[in-house]
Every structure is written in structure tokens, then in C-alpha cells.
Amino acid sequence: MPKSTTYSSVFFSWFLLIALGIIWGLSFMGVELALRSYTPLTIATFRIVFAALLLFALCIFTGNQLPRVSDKNGKRILLHCLGMGLFSNAIPFTLLSWGQINVSSSFAGISMAVVPLVVLPLSHYLIPNQRMTKVKLIGFVIGFIGVVILIGPNSINFTTNSIIIFAQIACVLASVCYACGSIITKLAPTSNLLSFTSCSLLFAATAMLPITVYIDGLPAVNYDLAFFGLIYLGLFPTALATIMLVLLIIFMVTAPLLTVGVQVDLPESSADSLPEEQEPLTLSINSKGEIFIQESKVEFDNVVAKILAVSKNRTDTRIYVRGDKTINYGRVLEVMGMLSGSGFTKVALISEP
Numbered sequence: 001m002p003k004s005t006t007y008s009s010v011f012f013s014w015f016l017l018i019a020l021g022i023i024w025g026l027s028f029m030g031v032e033l034a035l036r037s038y039t040p041l042t043i044a045t046f047r048i049v050f051a052a053l054l055l056f057a058l059c060i061f062t063g064n065q066l067p068r069v070s071d072k073n074g075k076r077i078l079l080h081c082l083g084m085g086l087f088s089n090a091i092p093f094t095l096l097s098w099g100q101i102n103v104s105s106s107f108a109g110i111s112m113a114v115v116p117l118v119v120l121p122l123s124h125y126l127i128p129n130q131r132m133t134k135v136k137l138i139g140f141v142i143g144f145i146g147v148v149i150l151i152g153p154n155s156i157n158f159t160t161n162s163i164i165i166f167a168q169i170a171c172v173l174a175s176v177c178y179a180c181g182s183i184i185t186k187l188a189p190t191s192n193l194l195s196f197t198s199c200s201l202l203f204a205a206t207a208m209l210p211i212t213v214y215i216d217g218l219p220a221v222n223y224d225l226a227f228f229g230l231i232y233l234g235l236f237p238t239a240l241a242t243i244m245l246v247l248l249i250i251f252m253v254t255a256p257l258l259t260v261g262v263q264v265d266l267p268e269s270s271a272d273s274l275p276e277e278q279e280p281l282t283l284s285i286n287s288k289g290e291i292f293i294q295e296s297k298v299e300f301d302n303v304v305a306k307i308l309a310v311s312k313n314r315t316d317t318r319i320y321v322r323g324d325k326t327i328n329y330g331r332v333l334e335v336m337g338m339l340s341g342s343g344f345t346k347v348a349l350i351s352e353p
Contacts, residue, residue: 034097042216044208047238048093052204080184084184087178099174102163122179280319282320293306317344319348321336
């Protein structure tokens with residue numbers, strides 16, 4: 001791959017990451033603006049419904065279908081979509097919107113730093129090859145201290161006011177929900193990311209809309225700052241941020257391509273082979289989408305277990321992924337993402353010389 005292409009890809013990944021941080025950070029200001037005219041339930045519901053309709057339209061435009069019960073692992077995928085919709089959207093959005101009636105957006109921002117603290121132990125017990133380490137723990141502590149310093153320790157006010165205490169608890173519970181949602185998403189069977197997120201938001205919208213209309217009724221539309229805050233929440237932190245997150249994940253999955261010394265104009269390249277310290281494993285995907293490890297055919301759901309057995313649980317084993325040039329390379333990226341997410345650190349896509 002030319003160096004300019006490598007640098008462009010890395011730069012774009014960092015751009016997405018920084019942009020997501022800014023968009024999500026400004027969402028607390030958007031909530032404060034929206035609360036001037038709308039109830040917490042209406043704010044949470046509007047941003048979910050708006051984003052769900054937008055991403056569903058994008059699914060139709062791109063030719064992607066929503067997960068179905070008849071699909072392979074369809075029931076499990078739909079169940080995880082429901083879990084993500086509730087724990088990553090419906091519940092935390094409502095808790096944060098209600099909490100910010102009585103606490104500042106600064107406190108809400110600090111409370112989000114609790115997410116990795118909850119994710120670490122959950123990942124340790126629930127996700128294979130995601131053990132908690134001293135480095136991860138030290139990294140979290142440094143990051144949390146950094147957030148407190150940037151926002152300001154004075155934003156954390158200890159009080160005996162029960163309403164404020166419950167509002168603070170609501171913000172912390174929202175962080176716990178986000179952590180649970182990330183674990184649910186991580187444990188979901190592999191599927192199209194855009195379809196998965198669209199389905200999750202549609203589940204959340206279906207659950208929230210009738211409850212909100214029954215309790216709050218239809219909101220009045222006044223073109224003031226509160227309304228534009230509501231539009232911002234639906235368009236940027238919910239809809240656009242989800243699309244950007246999908247793009248970022250794709251770039252993270254394909255990151256090994258930037259370091260293995262092969263051309264990206266697959267399936268042919270003229271790159272020289274790299275020296276190996278140990279015998280690598282080759283995972284091949286033929287024109288029918290069938291997966292082979294070395295010469296043995298393996299079902300998709302058994303790929304990780306098979307490679308762990310063959311490599312004697314060595315996650316530093318180099319794995320070469322080869323895809324037939326006639327198949328959709330989205331399938332190849334799904335396999336690479338699954339391997340990387342399972343802890344394998346040397347996954348590379350190779351091409352035919």
C-alpha cells in the first residue's frame with residue numbers, strides 16, 4: 001500500500017474518533033437546551049425515533065436488510081438488537097435527560113467516565129480473551145482523573161438534597177446502561193453493522209413512542225433554541241454518530257492491512273512475502289462463502305474455537321485471511337473483525353501474488 005494511502009486512512013480514523021468525542025460531548029449541552037421546552041421522555045424518544053427513521057432509510061438506500069428470524073442466528077441477533085436498543089439508547093437517554101433537570105451537564109459528562117469502570121469487570125467475566133490487566137486499570141484511572149481535571153472538580157457537588165442525589169444516581173445508572181449495552185453488542189453474533197444499529201434503534205423507538213405519547217402527548221413545535229437542541233440530539237449524537245461509529249469500526253477492522261506490507265487493490269498484489277518466526281495459520285473463504293482453516297472446513301461460529309485449539313490458545317499467532325475475489329469482501333471483514341475482537345493480535349488480509 002502506498003504510504004500516502006496509509007497516512008490518509010490513519011488520519012481519517014483519528015478524525016472520526018475526535019469528531020465522535022466532540023459530538024457526544026456536545027450532546028449534554030443539547031439536552032440542556034431541549035429541556036427548556038420538552039420533557040425528558042420526549043427528548044429521549046424524539047432523538048431515538050429521528051435516528052431510527054434516518055438509519056432505516058439509509059439501510060434501504062444501501063440495499064441492506066434488517067435482521068430476520070429466518071436468518072442464521074436471526075433470533076439471537078434480534079435479541080441483541082433489543083438489548084442494545086434498550087440499554088444503549090432508550091433507558092440511558094431517558095435517565096440522562098431527567099437527571100440533567102437537577103444536575104449540570106458537567107456532572108453528566110463526568111459520570112460517563114464510569115462506563116469503562118463497569119465495562120472492565122463485565123468484559124473480564126463475559127467476553128473471552130478480554131481479561132482485566134493492570135495496564136487497563138491504570139489507563140482507566142488516568143483517563144478518569146483527566147476528565148475530572150478538564151471539566152473541573154467543582155462540578156461534583158456533595159449534597160443532602162434527595163432530588164439532586166437521585167438525579168446524580170440517574171446519570172451514573174445511565175453510564176452503567178451504556179456499559180451493559182456495549183457488552184450486549186460485543187457478544188452479538190456477527191451481522192451487518194448498519195442493519196444491526198438500525199434494528200436496535202427501531203426496537204427502542206417502538207418501545208418509547210407509545211409510552212411517551214400516552215404520558216406527555218404530542219410535543220408542540222416551537223422554532224426556538226429548545227427545538228434546535230432537540231434536532232441536534234436526533235441528527236448528530238444519535239444518527240450521525242452511529243454511522244461514524246460504524247465507519248470507525250470498519251477502519252479498525254481493516255487496520256492490519258496497513259502494517260503487513262501488501263497491496264490493497266485486492267485480490268492481486270506484487271508485495272514481497274514477510275519473514276515469519278513461526279508457522280502462520282491460513283483462513284480461506286471460497287466463492288461460496290465457505291470457511292477453511294488450512295485445509296479443514298469450519299462453520300463460522302466455530303472459527304475462533306478451532307483456531308484457539310490449533311494455536312494452543314496463543315492469541316499472538318499470525319493468521320492470514322484469504323478471500324476469493326468473487327465474494328463480497330464484507331464477509332472477509334466480518335471474519336477479521338471477529339478474530340480481532342476475540343483477542344488475536346496478528347490478523348492480516350493477504351492477496352494472490
